[in-house]
Amino acid sequence: MGLRERKKRATRRALQRAAVQLAIERGLEHVTVDDIAAAADVSTRTFFNYFSGKEDALIGDGPPTPGEEARRVFVDGGPTGDLVDDLKVFLLAPIIDDEEALPLLEDLRQRKRLIELEPQLIPRVMATFHAMEQVVAEAVAARLGDAADDLRPQLLSTVAAAAIRFTMKRTTWSGQEGPENIRAMSDEVFDVLRRALAREDR
Known part of the structure; x- marks a missing residue:
């Protein structure tokens, strides 16, 4: 830039x-x-x-959205070849790879505080999250050969985006928001998600 x-x-x-x-x-x-x-x-x-x-x-501007290079790698089947791991990397890219992104976490906290005070803003905030999820759904669809509005890419994008939001909340609560802590927490969150979906813990 x-x-x-x-x-x-x-x-x-x-x-x-x-x-x-x-x-x-x-x-x-x-x-x-x-x-x-x-x-x-x-x-x-x-x-x-x-x-x-x-x-x-x-x-x-809403939640950080993956850029064109991250999208290209994901759609082409990378970086690992595993869909769940690659979704994690794809969604974390604008947070981990952009050195200016982490300071924006404080901005997100402040905006959350504002929304609690001014709940009439909630529909517009939710619209920004929906827009980000659609970007992810389109990338998932391109990788899988689905239509962007098919159930599979829509569901995968929604679940993966929710997992990243949960990751960010957990790291915020712990007061440890550096890249390595975010990566470690996201690994744990997506591992739990994978095992839950596979019913490996039952």
């Missing part, structure tokens, strides 16, 4: 963080676009280059 794109991403994230923090402090209805822009030290015009309104900034 070039310097220009890094600056644009930094501005976008600064606006999101400002929006969430102000809404937590003041309440959603008492925060304006002008307030958010000022808190992020940009102009209101710059704000509208990134978001259509304050609700868009509050919801943000």
Whole structure:
């Protein structure tokens, strides 16, 4: 990523963080676009280059979504050849491989706090998770030769995404959010999931 794109991403994230923090402090209805822009030290015009309104900034970009390279490797049958392991790697890619992703975990915690205070935002937040799961479902379908809306890729993407969310919650609770801890927890979570589905523990 070039310097220009890094600056644009930094501005976008600064606006999101400002929006969430102000809404937590003041309440959603008492925060304006002008307030958010000022808190992020940009102009209101710059704000509208990134978001259509304050609700868009509050919801943000949603959960980290695998990129094109991770998708290519997964669809081509990699990196291990085992579907469950490869789903885990695919979903963790935007968290583990992006050095700027881990600091966003604090942003996710703050957004969770905001949603608890402003539950009317829940449908829009859930829509971002659905969008991410559809990206995963399309990749699973491409790998398996299914249609993207078939039951198998839809179910696999939903279950795998839920496993990653559970992984992130567990590492957050333990206060250990480094890449190695996330990998270790995801290995344990997906192993439990695999054994449960195979009924090996019964």
